[in-house]
Amino acid sequence: MNKLVNDNLHETRNNxxxxxxxxxxxxxxxKLDMNKWSIAQICHHLVLVEEASIKAIAWGLKEIDRTQKERKKVQLVLLDRTKKMKAPKIVEPDIEPFEVQQIIDLLNDSRxxxxxxxxxxxxxxILVEKSVKHPAFGELPLDQWIEQIYVHEQRHIEQIKEVKLHLDARH
Structure with a gap:
């Protein structure tokens, strides 16, 4: 894996x-309101996305098709938080409360x-040559599946910062 991707995964997770x-x-x-996720749920969602991405990439590697798929603008799409996205059921977080350390352990495990x-x-x-269908992007080259893990995490870090500001304002 290239150093930039590795650094981005590492730096984003540290943030x-x-x-x-x-x-x-x-x-x-x-929760700021009933229809919004808590910070714990946002983090649990990130764990689930990372685990689902591993499965998707593993599945994609088994595919025989090696036709070069169109590169997607992962950063443009995911970092635009004016566009809301509905999480697929498979990566929806649990509703039960979590402890901070419990989530940090889950994040460490999934990483x-x-x-x-x-x-x-x-x-x-081979990661550039093979692709798998992504719920938001359609056919996505496997290397971009790796990229979307940290870019998606950056999107949610901004969301977490906003939730924290609102929590501070309430106290």
Missing amino acids: LVKEITLLSDAQFNS QKLMIFLNTIEDKS
């Missing part, structure tokens, strides 16, 4: 953990699984 580490469990699970999995791919060039 996420920094945002949540000092929260109390009450703040972590507090470790991702890195171990990516390290098993001997020929990384």
Whole structure:
């Protein structure tokens, strides 16, 4: 895996953990309204997306089709928070409360699984050649599936910052 992607995965995850580490469990699970996710749920969603992405990439690697698929503007789409996206059921977070440390452990586990999995791919060039259908992008090259993990996380870090501001304003 190239260094830039690795650095982006690492830096984004560190930023996420920094945002949540000092929260109390009450703040972590507090919802601004019934239709919005708590910070804990946002983080659980990120764990589920990372795990689902590993499965999708693994599935894509088994595909025989090697026709070059169109590159998508992952950053433009995901970082535009004016456009709301509905999470597919498979990556919707649990409604039960979480502890901050519990989520940090889940985040660490899913990231470790991702890195171990990516390290098993001997020929990384295959990631550009093969693709799998993504719920938001359609056919997405496998290397862009990796990119969307940290870009999607950056999107939600901004959401977490907003929730924290609203939580602070309430107290």
